Amino acid sequence: MVARDPSEMVTLKIPRPLYERLGQLIEGTGFRSVTEFATYVLRDLASHPPPAQRPEKELATGRMTDAELAAARERLRELGYL
Protein backbone atom coordinates (compact mmCIF):
# COMPACT_ATOMS: atom_id res chain seq x y z
CA MET A 1 0.00 0.00 0.00
CA VAL A 2 1.33 3.41 -0.92
CA ALA A 3 1.61 5.72 2.07
CA ARG A 4 -0.38 8.91 1.55
CA ASP A 5 1.13 12.31 2.04
CA PRO A 6 -0.16 13.42 5.46
CA SER A 7 -0.84 16.85 4.04
CA GLU A 8 -3.51 15.28 1.80
CA MET A 9 -5.39 13.84 4.76
CA VAL A 10 -7.69 15.50 7.30
CA THR A 11 -9.16 14.28 10.57
CA LEU A 12 -12.92 13.89 11.02
CA LYS A 13 -14.30 13.70 14.53
CA ILE A 14 -17.15 11.31 15.24
CA PRO A 15 -18.64 10.21 18.58
CA ARG A 16 -16.57 7.46 20.22
CA PRO A 17 -19.55 5.05 20.64
CA LEU A 18 -20.17 5.32 16.89
CA TYR A 19 -16.47 4.73 16.20
CA GLU A 20 -16.55 1.62 18.38
CA ARG A 21 -19.74 0.37 16.78
CA LEU A 22 -18.24 0.78 13.30
CA GLY A 23 -15.20 -1.14 14.51
CA GLN A 24 -17.50 -4.05 15.40
CA LEU A 25 -19.31 -3.84 12.09
CA ILE A 26 -16.17 -4.23 9.96
CA GLU A 27 -14.89 -7.28 11.77
CA GLY A 28 -14.36 -10.02 9.20
CA THR A 29 -15.36 -7.81 6.27
CA GLY A 30 -11.96 -7.06 4.80
CA PHE A 31 -11.92 -3.44 5.88
CA ARG A 32 -8.71 -2.95 7.85
CA SER A 33 -9.80 0.08 9.82
CA VAL A 34 -12.72 2.28 10.63
CA THR A 35 -11.02 4.99 8.60
CA GLU A 36 -10.92 2.76 5.51
CA PHE A 37 -14.57 1.79 5.99
CA ALA A 38 -15.71 5.37 6.57
CA THR A 39 -13.80 6.54 3.49
CA TYR A 40 -15.47 3.84 1.40
CA VAL A 41 -18.94 4.72 2.62
CA LEU A 42 -18.42 8.45 2.25
CA ARG A 43 -17.00 8.05 -1.26
CA ASP A 44 -20.06 6.06 -2.22
CA LEU A 45 -22.32 8.70 -0.74
CA ALA A 46 -20.43 11.49 -2.46
CA SER A 47 -20.76 9.82 -5.84
CA HIS A 48 -24.44 10.88 -5.86
CA PRO A 49 -25.29 14.54 -6.48
CA PRO A 50 -25.80 16.40 -3.21
CA PRO A 51 -29.38 17.48 -2.49
CA ALA A 52 -28.54 21.10 -3.24
CA GLN A 53 -27.66 20.17 -6.83
CA ARG A 54 -30.81 18.15 -7.42
CA PRO A 55 -33.62 20.21 -8.93
CA GLU A 56 -36.17 17.78 -7.56
CA LYS A 57 -36.75 16.48 -4.09
CA GLU A 58 -38.80 13.65 -2.84
CA LEU A 59 -42.03 14.79 -1.32
CA ALA A 60 -45.09 12.97 -0.22
CA THR A 61 -46.64 14.43 -3.34
CA GLY A 62 -44.17 12.84 -5.74
CA ARG A 63 -41.10 14.43 -7.23
CA MET A 64 -41.76 18.12 -7.43
CA THR A 65 -39.58 21.17 -7.09
CA ASP A 66 -40.45 23.74 -4.44
CA ALA A 67 -41.63 26.06 -7.20
CA GLU A 68 -43.92 23.38 -8.66
CA LEU A 69 -45.31 22.60 -5.25
CA ALA A 70 -46.01 26.27 -4.56
CA ALA A 71 -47.64 26.67 -7.98
CA ALA A 72 -49.85 23.62 -7.40
CA ARG A 73 -50.95 24.92 -3.99
CA GLU A 74 -51.66 28.35 -5.43
CA ARG A 75 -53.79 26.89 -8.22
CA LEU A 76 -55.68 24.67 -5.78
CA ARG A 77 -56.40 27.75 -3.65
CA GLU A 78 -57.58 29.72 -6.68
CA LEU A 79 -59.93 26.92 -7.67
CA GLY A 80 -61.31 26.67 -4.18
CA TYR A 81 -59.96 23.22 -3.34
CA LEU A 82 -57.79 24.57 -0.51
Add this chain to the structure above:
Amino acid sequence: MIHPHGGRLVNRMVSGEAREQLAKRCDQLPKLALNQRELADLEMIAAGAMSPLEGFLTESDYRSVVNSMRLANGMVWSIPVALSAKSDDHRQLKSGDEVALVDEAGRALAVMAVDDCYEVDHDYEAQMVLRTNDDGHPGVQYLQSISPVYIGGTITMIRRPEHKDFVRHRLEPKETRVLFSTRGWNRIAAFQTRNPIHRAHEYLQKCALEVTDGLLIHPLVGETKSDDIPADVRMRCYEELISKYYPSDRVVLSVFPAAMRYAGPREAIFHALVRKNYGCTHFIVGRDHAGVGSYYGTYDAHAIFGEFEPQEIDITPLFFDHAFFCRVCGNMATTKTCPHGKDEHVFLSGTKVREMLGKGELPPAEFTRPEVAKLLAEASG
Protein backbone atom coordinates in the same frame (compact mmCIF):
# COMPACT_ATOMS: atom_id res chain seq x y z
CA MET B 1 -48.33 8.71 -0.63
CA ILE B 2 -48.81 5.95 -3.14
CA HIS B 3 -46.20 5.82 -5.89
CA PRO B 4 -47.25 6.45 -9.47
CA HIS B 5 -47.35 3.46 -11.80
CA GLY B 6 -43.72 2.77 -12.64
CA GLY B 7 -42.50 4.71 -9.60
CA ARG B 8 -42.20 8.17 -11.13
CA LEU B 9 -44.78 10.75 -12.13
CA VAL B 10 -44.00 11.57 -15.73
CA ASN B 11 -43.82 15.24 -16.67
CA ARG B 12 -43.54 15.87 -20.39
CA MET B 13 -44.40 19.56 -20.25
CA VAL B 14 -41.66 22.00 -21.06
CA SER B 15 -41.59 25.64 -20.04
CA GLY B 16 -39.55 28.83 -20.35
CA GLU B 17 -36.93 29.22 -23.01
CA ALA B 18 -36.99 25.55 -23.93
CA ARG B 19 -40.67 25.87 -24.75
CA GLU B 20 -40.06 28.96 -26.88
CA GLN B 21 -37.37 27.18 -28.86
CA LEU B 22 -39.48 24.09 -29.36
CA ALA B 23 -42.49 26.18 -30.39
CA LYS B 24 -40.40 27.93 -33.01
CA ARG B 25 -39.14 24.62 -34.32
CA CYS B 26 -42.71 23.44 -34.80
CA ASP B 27 -43.07 25.80 -37.75
CA GLN B 28 -40.52 23.73 -39.66
CA LEU B 29 -41.89 20.31 -38.72
CA PRO B 30 -44.51 18.17 -40.44
CA LYS B 31 -47.89 18.50 -38.69
CA LEU B 32 -50.19 15.81 -37.40
CA ALA B 33 -53.66 16.84 -36.23
CA LEU B 34 -54.93 14.78 -33.32
CA ASN B 35 -58.50 13.57 -32.97
CA GLN B 36 -60.42 14.09 -29.73
CA ARG B 37 -59.27 10.86 -28.12
CA GLU B 38 -55.65 11.46 -29.03
CA LEU B 39 -55.81 15.03 -27.72
CA ALA B 40 -57.04 13.76 -24.38
CA ASP B 41 -54.34 11.07 -24.36
CA LEU B 42 -51.65 13.62 -25.20
CA GLU B 43 -52.68 15.87 -22.34
CA MET B 44 -52.77 12.97 -19.90
CA ILE B 45 -49.39 11.63 -20.97
CA ALA B 46 -47.78 15.05 -20.62
CA ALA B 47 -49.24 15.60 -17.15
CA GLY B 48 -48.23 12.16 -15.89
CA ALA B 49 -51.74 10.73 -15.68
CA MET B 50 -50.57 7.87 -17.89
CA SER B 51 -47.24 7.32 -16.13
CA PRO B 52 -45.05 5.48 -17.03
CA LEU B 53 -45.95 6.37 -20.64
CA GLU B 54 -43.87 9.23 -22.01
CA GLY B 55 -45.46 9.18 -25.42
CA PHE B 56 -47.66 7.19 -27.75
CA LEU B 57 -46.91 3.48 -27.85
CA THR B 58 -44.10 2.19 -30.01
CA GLU B 59 -44.63 -1.05 -31.91
CA SER B 60 -43.03 -3.30 -29.30
CA ASP B 61 -45.08 -1.77 -26.50
CA TYR B 62 -48.25 -1.79 -28.61
CA ARG B 63 -47.96 -5.47 -29.50
CA SER B 64 -47.11 -6.38 -25.94
CA VAL B 65 -50.08 -4.43 -24.58
CA VAL B 66 -52.50 -5.90 -27.10
CA ASN B 67 -51.27 -9.46 -26.57
CA SER B 68 -50.48 -9.58 -22.88
CA MET B 69 -51.72 -6.37 -21.19
CA ARG B 70 -48.14 -5.41 -20.42
CA LEU B 71 -45.64 -2.96 -21.82
CA ALA B 72 -42.58 -4.47 -23.43
CA ASN B 73 -40.74 -4.08 -20.12
CA GLY B 74 -43.34 -6.26 -18.40
CA MET B 75 -45.19 -3.52 -16.55
CA VAL B 76 -48.97 -3.90 -16.51
CA TRP B 77 -50.72 -1.69 -19.08
CA SER B 78 -54.01 -2.85 -20.51
CA ILE B 79 -55.06 -0.32 -23.17
CA PRO B 80 -53.19 0.70 -26.33
CA VAL B 81 -52.57 4.44 -26.25
CA ALA B 82 -51.81 4.93 -29.90
CA LEU B 83 -51.44 7.76 -32.37
CA SER B 84 -52.82 7.10 -35.84
CA ALA B 85 -51.39 8.50 -39.07
CA LYS B 86 -53.59 11.09 -40.73
CA SER B 87 -51.98 11.26 -44.18
CA ASP B 88 -49.64 9.38 -46.50
CA ASP B 89 -46.84 11.72 -45.39
CA HIS B 90 -47.18 10.44 -41.85
CA ARG B 91 -46.70 6.86 -43.04
CA GLN B 92 -43.20 7.83 -44.15
CA LEU B 93 -42.12 9.01 -40.68
CA LYS B 94 -39.20 7.08 -39.28
CA SER B 95 -37.06 6.88 -36.19
CA GLY B 96 -35.28 10.16 -35.52
CA ASP B 97 -37.91 12.33 -37.23
CA GLU B 98 -39.89 14.91 -35.34
CA VAL B 99 -43.50 15.82 -35.91
CA ALA B 100 -45.57 18.66 -34.49
CA LEU B 101 -48.80 17.45 -32.89
CA VAL B 102 -51.51 20.04 -33.49
CA ASP B 103 -55.14 20.53 -32.52
CA GLU B 104 -57.99 20.87 -34.98
CA ALA B 105 -57.28 24.61 -35.32
CA GLY B 106 -53.69 23.84 -36.27
CA ARG B 107 -52.16 25.09 -33.00
CA ALA B 108 -48.98 23.23 -32.13
CA LEU B 109 -49.37 21.50 -28.77
CA ALA B 110 -46.43 19.14 -28.65
CA VAL B 111 -43.48 17.72 -30.52
CA MET B 112 -43.12 14.01 -30.94
CA ALA B 113 -39.72 12.39 -31.35
CA VAL B 114 -40.67 9.51 -33.61
CA ASP B 115 -39.42 6.07 -32.64
CA ASP B 116 -41.29 4.06 -35.23
CA CYS B 117 -44.18 3.94 -37.64
CA TYR B 118 -45.99 0.61 -37.88
CA GLU B 119 -49.03 -1.05 -39.34
CA VAL B 120 -51.56 -2.80 -37.14
CA ASP B 121 -54.50 -5.12 -37.63
CA HIS B 122 -57.55 -3.35 -36.25
CA ASP B 123 -59.64 -6.52 -36.28
CA TYR B 124 -57.06 -8.20 -34.10
CA GLU B 125 -56.76 -5.21 -31.79
CA ALA B 126 -60.54 -5.07 -31.42
CA GLN B 127 -60.79 -8.77 -30.67
CA MET B 128 -58.01 -8.67 -28.11
CA VAL B 129 -58.78 -5.37 -26.40
CA LEU B 130 -62.54 -5.02 -26.84
CA ARG B 131 -63.28 -8.75 -27.01
CA THR B 132 -65.40 -8.21 -30.10
CA ASN B 133 -65.30 -7.20 -33.76
CA ASP B 134 -68.95 -6.25 -33.79
CA ASP B 135 -69.64 -3.05 -35.73
CA GLY B 136 -72.13 -2.01 -33.07
CA HIS B 137 -69.41 -1.62 -30.45
CA PRO B 138 -68.35 2.05 -30.22
CA GLY B 139 -64.71 1.05 -29.72
CA VAL B 140 -64.79 -1.02 -32.91
CA GLN B 141 -66.37 1.92 -34.73
CA TYR B 142 -63.53 4.15 -33.55
CA LEU B 143 -60.90 1.72 -34.82
CA GLN B 144 -62.69 1.52 -38.17
CA SER B 145 -62.55 5.31 -38.40
CA ILE B 146 -58.77 5.68 -38.04
CA SER B 147 -55.72 4.66 -40.04
CA PRO B 148 -54.16 1.27 -39.27
CA VAL B 149 -50.76 2.97 -39.31
CA TYR B 150 -49.61 4.07 -35.88
CA ILE B 151 -46.72 6.32 -34.93
CA GLY B 152 -44.86 5.75 -31.69
CA GLY B 153 -42.55 8.05 -29.81
CA THR B 154 -41.95 10.36 -26.88
CA ILE B 155 -43.87 13.62 -26.73
CA THR B 156 -42.92 16.98 -25.30
CA MET B 157 -45.83 19.33 -24.67
CA ILE B 158 -45.42 23.02 -25.30
CA ARG B 159 -49.03 24.09 -24.84
CA ARG B 160 -51.98 22.44 -23.13
CA PRO B 161 -55.11 21.89 -25.23
CA GLU B 162 -57.58 24.74 -24.81
CA HIS B 163 -60.54 23.95 -22.59
CA LYS B 164 -63.61 26.06 -22.20
CA ASP B 165 -65.51 23.59 -20.04
CA PHE B 166 -64.96 22.39 -16.48
CA VAL B 167 -62.06 24.80 -16.10
CA ARG B 168 -62.48 24.90 -12.33
CA HIS B 169 -62.44 21.13 -12.10
CA ARG B 170 -59.38 20.26 -14.17
CA LEU B 171 -56.71 18.97 -11.82
CA GLU B 172 -53.56 17.23 -12.94
CA PRO B 173 -52.08 14.31 -10.99
CA LYS B 174 -49.47 16.44 -9.27
CA GLU B 175 -52.27 18.75 -8.09
CA THR B 176 -54.52 16.01 -6.75
CA ARG B 177 -51.47 14.57 -4.98
CA VAL B 178 -50.73 17.92 -3.35
CA LEU B 179 -54.39 18.28 -2.46
CA PHE B 180 -54.66 14.86 -0.82
CA SER B 181 -51.40 15.40 1.02
CA THR B 182 -52.47 18.82 2.27
CA ARG B 183 -55.76 17.41 3.50
CA GLY B 184 -53.88 14.68 5.32
CA TRP B 185 -55.54 11.88 3.40
CA ASN B 186 -53.59 8.63 3.17
CA ARG B 187 -56.30 6.37 1.78
CA ILE B 188 -58.22 7.79 -1.15
CA ALA B 189 -60.93 6.00 -3.10
CA ALA B 190 -61.50 6.98 -6.73
CA PHE B 191 -64.82 6.71 -8.48
CA GLN B 192 -64.89 6.62 -12.28
CA THR B 193 -68.12 7.37 -14.05
CA ARG B 194 -69.56 8.33 -17.39
CA ASN B 195 -73.13 8.25 -16.13
CA PRO B 196 -75.27 10.62 -14.08
CA ILE B 197 -75.21 9.84 -10.40
CA HIS B 198 -78.00 7.67 -9.06
CA ARG B 199 -78.56 6.35 -5.56
CA ALA B 200 -76.62 3.19 -6.39
CA HIS B 201 -73.49 5.18 -7.27
CA GLU B 202 -73.88 7.28 -4.15
CA TYR B 203 -74.13 4.11 -2.09
CA LEU B 204 -70.92 2.64 -3.53
CA GLN B 205 -69.06 5.91 -3.05
CA LYS B 206 -70.14 6.23 0.56
CA CYS B 207 -69.32 2.60 1.30
CA ALA B 208 -65.83 3.28 -0.07
CA LEU B 209 -65.55 6.46 1.97
CA GLU B 210 -66.39 4.49 5.11
CA VAL B 211 -63.08 2.63 4.77
CA THR B 212 -60.89 5.44 3.40
CA ASP B 213 -59.97 9.03 4.30
CA GLY B 214 -61.28 10.73 1.20
CA LEU B 215 -63.15 10.26 -2.03
CA LEU B 216 -62.17 11.44 -5.50
CA ILE B 217 -65.23 11.62 -7.73
CA HIS B 218 -63.67 11.63 -11.16
CA PRO B 219 -66.25 11.78 -13.95
CA LEU B 220 -64.91 11.09 -17.39
CA VAL B 221 -65.47 14.12 -19.62
CA GLY B 222 -63.63 13.04 -22.75
CA GLU B 223 -65.35 11.69 -25.82
CA THR B 224 -68.28 9.35 -25.15
CA LYS B 225 -70.90 7.80 -27.40
CA SER B 226 -73.65 10.10 -28.54
CA ASP B 227 -76.42 8.68 -26.38
CA ASP B 228 -74.50 8.96 -23.09
CA ILE B 229 -75.68 11.80 -20.85
CA PRO B 230 -73.53 14.88 -21.69
CA ALA B 231 -70.72 15.59 -19.26
CA ASP B 232 -71.96 19.07 -18.33
CA VAL B 233 -75.29 17.62 -17.18
CA ARG B 234 -73.54 14.91 -15.19
CA MET B 235 -71.30 17.47 -13.54
CA ARG B 236 -74.27 19.62 -12.51
CA CYS B 237 -75.82 16.53 -10.94
CA TYR B 238 -72.64 15.83 -8.99
CA GLU B 239 -72.26 19.40 -7.80
CA GLU B 240 -75.86 19.47 -6.61
CA LEU B 241 -75.60 16.16 -4.84
CA ILE B 242 -72.26 16.84 -3.20
CA SER B 243 -73.48 20.17 -1.87
CA LYS B 244 -76.42 18.49 -0.14
CA TYR B 245 -75.47 14.95 0.73
CA TYR B 246 -71.67 14.66 0.97
CA PRO B 247 -69.19 15.87 3.59
CA SER B 248 -67.30 18.55 1.68
CA ASP B 249 -64.09 18.00 3.62
CA ARG B 250 -63.96 14.37 2.54
CA VAL B 251 -64.79 14.68 -1.16
CA VAL B 252 -63.01 16.09 -4.20
CA LEU B 253 -64.84 16.51 -7.50
CA SER B 254 -62.52 16.77 -10.48
CA VAL B 255 -62.83 15.76 -14.11
CA PHE B 256 -61.04 12.92 -15.85
CA PRO B 257 -60.17 14.09 -19.37
CA ALA B 258 -59.89 10.69 -21.04
CA ALA B 259 -62.11 9.41 -23.81
CA MET B 260 -64.19 6.29 -23.20
CA ARG B 261 -62.92 3.16 -24.91
CA TYR B 262 -65.85 0.98 -23.78
CA ALA B 263 -63.26 -1.77 -23.32
CA GLY B 264 -64.92 -3.15 -20.20
CA PRO B 265 -62.48 -5.28 -18.16
CA ARG B 266 -59.33 -3.97 -19.79
CA GLU B 267 -60.51 -0.41 -19.29
CA ALA B 268 -61.17 -1.15 -15.62
CA ILE B 269 -57.48 -1.98 -15.20
CA PHE B 270 -56.53 1.14 -17.13
CA HIS B 271 -58.87 3.32 -15.06
CA ALA B 272 -57.41 1.92 -11.86
CA LEU B 273 -53.76 2.41 -12.87
CA VAL B 274 -54.41 5.96 -13.98
CA ARG B 275 -56.17 6.81 -10.71
CA LYS B 276 -53.11 5.54 -8.88
CA ASN B 277 -51.18 8.21 -10.76
CA TYR B 278 -53.63 10.79 -9.43
CA GLY B 279 -52.67 9.63 -5.94
CA CYS B 280 -55.57 7.31 -5.16
CA THR B 281 -55.05 4.13 -3.17
CA HIS B 282 -58.42 2.48 -3.82
CA PHE B 283 -60.55 2.19 -6.92
CA ILE B 284 -64.25 1.40 -7.05
CA VAL B 285 -65.21 -1.24 -9.60
CA GLY B 286 -68.92 -1.76 -9.92
CA ARG B 287 -70.92 -4.01 -12.20
CA ASP B 288 -70.06 -3.94 -15.91
CA HIS B 289 -67.38 -1.30 -15.45
CA ALA B 290 -66.71 0.60 -18.72
CA GLY B 291 -69.05 -1.79 -20.46
CA VAL B 292 -71.52 -1.16 -23.22
CA GLY B 293 -74.46 -3.23 -24.45
CA SER B 294 -73.99 -6.87 -23.55
CA TYR B 295 -70.42 -7.29 -24.75
CA TYR B 296 -69.03 -8.08 -21.29
CA GLY B 297 -70.14 -10.22 -18.40
CA THR B 298 -71.51 -8.34 -15.39
CA TYR B 299 -68.43 -9.02 -13.29
CA ASP B 300 -65.73 -9.50 -15.96
CA ALA B 301 -64.20 -6.23 -14.79
CA HIS B 302 -63.78 -7.74 -11.32
CA ALA B 303 -62.32 -11.01 -12.56
CA ILE B 304 -59.62 -9.41 -14.70
CA PHE B 305 -57.86 -8.06 -11.62
CA GLY B 306 -57.19 -11.67 -10.67
CA GLU B 307 -54.92 -12.03 -13.70
CA PHE B 308 -52.28 -9.88 -12.02
CA GLU B 309 -50.38 -9.95 -8.78
CA PRO B 310 -51.79 -7.28 -6.45
CA GLN B 311 -48.43 -5.52 -6.21
CA GLU B 312 -48.31 -5.20 -10.01
CA ILE B 313 -51.50 -3.16 -9.94
CA ASP B 314 -50.71 -1.64 -6.53
CA ILE B 315 -54.03 0.17 -6.18
CA THR B 316 -56.67 -1.68 -4.20
CA PRO B 317 -59.79 -2.47 -6.21
CA LEU B 318 -63.04 -2.23 -4.26
CA PHE B 319 -65.43 -4.61 -5.94
CA PHE B 320 -69.13 -3.97 -5.59
CA ASP B 321 -72.02 -6.11 -6.70
CA HIS B 322 -75.10 -4.74 -8.39
CA ALA B 323 -76.60 -2.06 -6.08
CA PHE B 324 -80.24 -0.99 -5.70
CA PHE B 325 -82.83 0.18 -3.20
CA CYS B 326 -84.67 -2.72 -1.55
CA ARG B 327 -88.23 -1.98 -0.44
CA VAL B 328 -88.17 -4.74 2.18
CA CYS B 329 -84.77 -3.83 3.61
CA GLY B 330 -85.78 -0.19 3.39
CA ASN B 331 -82.30 0.84 2.31
CA MET B 332 -79.66 0.65 -0.39
CA ALA B 333 -78.09 -2.77 -0.75
CA THR B 334 -76.41 -5.09 -3.22
CA THR B 335 -77.03 -8.62 -4.35
CA LYS B 336 -74.39 -9.52 -1.80
CA THR B 337 -76.15 -7.94 1.16
CA CYS B 338 -79.85 -8.23 0.36
CA PRO B 339 -81.73 -11.54 0.62
CA HIS B 340 -84.88 -10.36 -1.18
CA GLY B 341 -86.01 -10.98 -4.73
CA LYS B 342 -85.78 -8.71 -7.72
CA ASP B 343 -89.42 -7.69 -7.37
CA GLU B 344 -88.49 -5.80 -4.21
CA HIS B 345 -85.58 -4.00 -5.82
CA VAL B 346 -85.89 -0.55 -7.34
CA PHE B 347 -83.53 -0.47 -10.28
CA LEU B 348 -83.87 1.08 -13.70
CA SER B 349 -81.67 0.67 -16.75
CA GLY B 350 -80.19 3.72 -18.42
CA THR B 351 -82.50 3.15 -21.37
CA LYS B 352 -85.54 3.08 -19.10
CA VAL B 353 -84.46 6.29 -17.37
CA ARG B 354 -84.05 8.02 -20.75
CA GLU B 355 -87.51 6.80 -21.78
CA MET B 356 -89.06 8.17 -18.60
CA LEU B 357 -87.33 11.51 -18.93
CA GLY B 358 -88.40 11.67 -22.57
CA LYS B 359 -92.03 11.33 -21.47
CA GLY B 360 -91.61 13.98 -18.82
CA GLU B 361 -91.66 11.45 -15.98
CA LEU B 362 -89.16 11.54 -13.12
CA PRO B 363 -87.42 8.39 -11.89
CA PRO B 364 -88.49 7.34 -8.38
CA ALA B 365 -86.67 8.87 -5.41
CA GLU B 366 -85.41 5.43 -4.38
CA PHE B 367 -83.50 5.31 -7.67
CA THR B 368 -82.48 8.92 -8.17
CA ARG B 369 -82.41 11.80 -5.71
CA PRO B 370 -85.14 14.32 -6.67
CA GLU B 371 -82.53 17.04 -7.17
CA VAL B 372 -80.73 14.90 -9.76
CA ALA B 373 -83.97 13.79 -11.40
CA LYS B 374 -84.95 17.43 -11.83
CA LEU B 375 -81.64 18.30 -13.48
CA LEU B 376 -81.86 15.31 -15.80
CA ALA B 377 -85.45 16.19 -16.72
CA GLU B 378 -84.47 19.78 -17.51
CA ALA B 379 -81.59 18.58 -19.66
CA SER B 380 -83.70 16.11 -21.59
CA GLY B 381 -86.60 18.52 -22.02
